[in-house]
Amino acid sequence: MSDFREEEKLGKLYDSQITRRLMQYLRPYRLQVVIAVSFTLAITAVEILGPFLFSVGIDRYIIPGFDGTIARTAAILGLVWVAAAYAGSIFASFGLQYVQVRIMQWVGQETMYDLRKEIFEHLQRLPMSFFDRSPIGRLVTRSTTDVDALNDLFASGVVAMLNDFVLLFAMAAVLFKWHPMLALATFSPLPFMILLTYFFRNRVRDANRRIRTAIARINAFLQEHVSGMAVVQLFNREQKSRAKFAELNHTHMVAYKDAIDAFSFFYPGVEFLSFAGIALLSWVGGVRVIAGTIQIGVLVAFMMYAQRFFRPIQDLSEKFNILQSAMAASERIFRLLDEPVTIFSPAKIHALPAPRGEIEFRNVWFAYHGGATPKEEDWVLRDVSFRVEPGQTLAIVGHTGAGRRRSSSCCCGSTIFSAARFCWMAWIYASWMYRICDGFSELCCRTRSFSLALWKRT
Numbered sequence: 206m207s208d209f210r211e212e213e214k215l216g217k218l219y220d221s222q223i224t225r226r227l228m229q230y231l232r233p234y235r236l237q238v239v240i241a242v243s244f245t246l247a248i249t250a251v252e253i254l255g256p257f258l259f260s261v262g263i264d265r266y267i268i269p270g271f272d273g274t275i276a277r278t279a280a281i282l283g284l285v286w287v288a289a290a291y292a293g294s295i296f297a298s299f300g301l302q303y304v305q306v307r308i309m310q311w312v313g314q315e316t317m318y319d320l321r322k323e324i325f326e327h328l329q330r331l332p333m334s335f336f337d338r339s340p341i342g343r344l345v346t347r348s349t350t351d352v353d354a355l356n357d358l359f360a361s362g363v364v365a366m367l368n369d370f371v372l373l374f375a376m377a378a379v380l381f382k383w384h385p386m387l388a389l390a391t392f393s394p395l396p397f398m399i400l401l402t403y404f405f406r407n408r409v410r411d412a413n414r415r416i417r418t419a420i421a422r423i424n425a426f427l428q429e430h431v432s433g434m435a436v437v438q439l440f441n442r443e444q445k446s447r448a449k450f451a452e453l454n455h456t457h458m459v460a461y462k463d464a465i466d467a468f469s470f471f472y473p474g475v476e477f478l479s480f481a482g483i484a485l486l487s488w489v490g491g492v493r494v495i496a497g498t499i500q501i502g503v504l505v506a507f508m509m510y511a512q513r514f515f516r517p518i519q520d521l522s523e524k525f526n527i528l529q530s531a532m533a534a535s536e537r538i539f540r541l542l543d544e545p546v547t548i549f550s551p552a553k554i555h556a557l558p559a560p561r562g563e564i565e566f567r568n569v570w571f572a573y574h575g576g577a578t579p580k581e582e583d584w585v586l587r588d589v590s591f592r593v594e595p596g597q598t599l600a601i602v603g604h605t606g607a608g609r610r611r612s613s614s615c616c617c618g619s620t621i622f623s624a625a626r627f628c629w630m631a632w633i634y635a636s637w638m639y640r641i642c643d644g645f646s647e648l649c650c651r652t653r654s655f656s657l658a659l660w661k662r663t
Contacts, residue, residue, distance in 0.1 A: 223532060223535050223536055223539065226535075226539060227355070227358075227531075227535055230316045230319060230320060231312065231316060231359070233315075233319075234312045234315060234316070237308050237311070237312050238308075238309075238312060240308060241304075241305045241308040241309050241312070241364055242364065242367065244301050244302075244304065244305045245305075245364070245367055245368050245371050246371070247297075247301050248298060248301045248302060248305070248368060248372075249368070249371050249372050249375050251294050251297050251298040251301065252298060252372055252376075252513065253372075253375060253376060253379055254290075254294045255291060255294050255295070255509070256505075256506040256507075256509035256510050256513070257506060258287050258290055258291045258294070259291070259502065259505055259506055259509060260500075260502035260503055260505060260506035261287055261502070262283070262284055262287040262288070262502070263500075263501060263502030263505055264500045264501070264502035264503070265283060265502075266279075266280040266281075266283040266284045266287065267280070267284065267502075268500075268501065268502070305364060306361070309359065309360050309361065309363075309364050310360045310361075312359060312360070313356050313359035313360030313361075314356070314360070316355075316356075316359050317352050317353075317355065317356045317359070320352055320355065320538070321348055321352055323542065324347060324348050324352070324538065324541065324542065325348065327541070327542055327544070327546075328344065328348075328541075330546045330548075331544060331546060332546075332547050332548045335544060340425035340428065340429065341425070341428045341429075341432075342421070342423075342424035342425030342426065342427060342428035342429065343421050343424060343425045344541070345424055345428065346420065346421045346424050346425075347537060347538055347541050350417070350420055350421075350424075350534075351534035351535075351537055351538050352534070352538070354527075354530045354531050354533075354534035355531050355534055355535060355538075357527050357530070357531065358527055358528065358530075358531035361527075362524050362527040362528060362531065365520060365524055366524045366528070368517075369517035369518075369520050369524070370517075372513075372517055373514065373517055373518075376510060376513065376514050377392070377514075379510075380392075380507065380510055383503075384499065384503065384507070386489065386493075387486065387489065387490055387493075387499070387503070387504070387507045388507075390482070390485050390486045390489040390490070391482060391486050391507055391510065391511045391514065392482075392514075393482055393485055394478040394479065394481055394482040394515075397478055398475060398478050398479075398515070398518055401471065401474050401475065401478070402471075402518065405467055405470070405471040405474075406525055406526070408463070408466075408467040409464055409467045409468070409526050410526065410529050411463075412460050412461075412463040412464035412467060413464065413526060413529065413530055414533070415456070415459075415460035415463070416457065416460040416461060416464065417530070417533065417534075418460075419453060419456045419457035419460055420457065422453050422456075423450075423453050423454065423457060426449065426450060426453055427450075430446055430450075471519075472519060475515060475518065475519050478515075479511065479512070479515035482511055482515070483508055483511050483512070486504075486507055486508060486511055487504075487508065490503075490504035490507060490508075491504065561595055562595040563592065563593060563594055563595055564592070564593045565591070565592040565593070566589050566590050566591050566592075567590050568588050568589075568590055569586050569588070569589040569590070570584065570586055570587060570588060570589075571584070571585050571586040572584045572585060
């Protein structure tokens with residue numbers, strides 16, 4: 206996580222490598238996922254059954270009973286059975302979707318628990334040098350906001366998109382087999398709706414990117430200023446800090462307004478196109494009902510199917526936004542998890558029988574840049590050697606604080622030096638007090654206690 210500008214990247218809508226890695230977190234719960242996915246076929250069948258029952262009730266019982274073709278008692282009894290079957294389909298749909306949502310919500314929460322646990326455990330193993338260059342607020346965003354985006358994907362996004370896709374294709378197949386002409390009239394707004402969805406997805410995708418960027422920046426800004434409030438007040442930076450926070454807050458507000466504007470344009474547009482399709486279906490079907498080529502119950506069923514067909518399109522547009530947000534969030538999370546752990550505890554710890562509480566540097570070299578082959582000007586510590594006996598005070602003097610700070614960081618283990626032999630005897634019993642004085646630092650080693658104090662001499 207060397208570059209924290211990754212929130213600026215738009216991210217792919219779908220990434221196969223990230224998807225395969227995400228699926229590993231579902232592996233412990235694959236049985237529950239299979240059960241939830243298997244409910245999709247049953248839910249689709251129940252959704253398609255409802256309008257068909259309306260057609261049966263109208264064409265076989267209402268109109269024949271009104272015309273006297275069948276006895277009124279038989280027509281009423283038939284309507285009772287049709288109404289009971291329709292009510293049963295509604296309750297079945299409710300029960301299946303309830304169980305499916307409960308299972309996926311449980312899987313989502315368990316998966317997020319595992320992911321948050323893995324992120325926190327990985328953060329605990331990272332060296333202190335990583336936190337020196339990483340804003341804490343954005344690390345918090347990785348463990349909270351980004352994980353919540355994945356929770357939306359696991360808990361509702363994946364299964365809901367699968368339900369919508371299966372329902373769309375199944376409904377299209379049933380309608381074309383039942384009456385191709387009415388099916389074409391029903392699906393006539395579909396090209397315009399796909400075009401509208403494409404532009405809507407791009408706008409929401411951009412707004413969502415800016416929202417997540419603003420959230421990460423706000424979290425980082427708040428963490429840095431709350432933890433460093435003493436420095437802010439000491440240098441009289443309150444007014445500039447308020448202005449900077451107002452700017453970040455305004456950026457977040459504008460991004461949310463753009464997302465709201467996109468939704469406020471998309472949903473009325475989908476409603477307009479769906480009602481336009483229903484109006485065209487009413488005209489085409491009405492002409493054929495008057496001509497006697499189709500029954501009125503068929504037309505009513507097609508109008509109900511048209512309403513149910515366009516509803517998943519609205520849901521899919523929002524689910525695509527969830528998918529894109531989850532892909533971007535998972536990419537950032539995996540960058541954090543892929544951050545290498547450079548400090549490991551030894552497998553075998555050597556006990557010190559008689560600790561003396563001394564610290565020794567032998568030929569220590571350290572550079573901020575350059576990796577394994579730093580340049581001459583990159584070296585901060587060059588072949589530094591010294592030894593501090595128990596109770597001894599050592600003053601380290603230099604033009605800047607870099608070398609002195611790196612020396613103390615090496616003692617703490619927060620900095621890994623490039624080449625050296627560093628001996629730290631009895632660190633459990635030794636302690637140091639790092640004193641910042643008028644141009645030099647003292648590293649005082651004592652025994653028995655373990656403490657770290659940093660203050661300014663008055």
